[in-house]
Amino acid sequence: MAQRTVAHPGAATMKLVILDRDGTLNPLVDGYITTPDEWTPLPGALEAVARLAHAGWHxxxxxxxxxxxxxxxxxxxxxxxxxxxxxxxxxLGGRIDAIFFCPHAADEDCHCRKPAPGLLEQIVERYGVEPHEVQVVGSCSAHLQAGAALGAVLHLVCTGAAADCAPGQPLPPGCPAGAQVHADLGAFVDALLAAPAPAGRAA
Known part of the structure; x- marks a missing residue:
């Protein structure tokens, strides 16, 4: 079973975004980030998350x-x-409600390591959100493949592993069809907050 760190649980019904971490919130590095001092955000990424929080998204x-x-x-x-x-x-006035993580290597055949959808299923189950209402955002194909298996709305950001991509260009290999493409996390938030709220749900 996947291990996780959890901050503040949200309400039973909510607007939910599930982000990847490496390449989406922080730059990719050679090897692994193993200490707090090694973790730095991508420019504008935390501001984008704070804007989501201010707009009522979890x-x-x-x-x-x-x-x-x-x-x-x-x-x-x-x-x-x-x-x-x-x-x-x-x-910045923002927060991440929960951080779910898979500790396993690729050869351990777990259900929680992306592109398997286990981590995302845990998040959806925890918060009681319908999968098709969840926005799954990341820069790597494995994260979006997990989102596709969940049945979520997919968003590719052109940072990290997708830094060579750009909106309007073909999707990179392995990226599920139908993913919306944004220059970075800030551009995704711009598009999300500009979109009309679905019928029957408050903005």
Whole structure:
């Protein structure tokens, strides 16, 4: 079963975005981020998350962290990394409600390592949200493949693993068809907040 760190639970019915972490909130690095000092946000990423919070959206993160299973960091270190993220977000008036993570390596055949949908299923179950109402946002195909298996609305941001992509260009290999493409997390938030609210649901 996937391990997770959880902040504040939300309401039973909510507007929910599920983000990838590496390449979406912070730059990709060689190897793994193993200490809080190694974690830095992408320009504008935390501001984008704060804007979601101000607009009434709840944000969760689903992230593969195989460095745990390989002994390159422990849960204490991972929690410290995420505490740094949350502190920087709080300074902007934002927060991430929950961070779910898979500690397994690719050869462990778990259901929680993306592109399997296990982490996303846990998030949807926890918050009681219909999968087709969830916005799944990331820069790597595995995150969006997990979102496709869930039945969520898919958004590719052109940072991290997708830094060579751009809106209007063909989707990168492995990216599920139908994914909407945005220059970065800020551009995704611009588009999301400009869209009309679905019928029967308040903005």
């Amino acid at each position: 944000v969760a993160v689903a992230t593969n962290q195989p460095g745990l299973g390989r002994g390159l960091l422990d849960v204490v270190a991972l929690n410290a990394i995420h505490a740094r993220l949350q502190r920087q977000l709080a300074a």
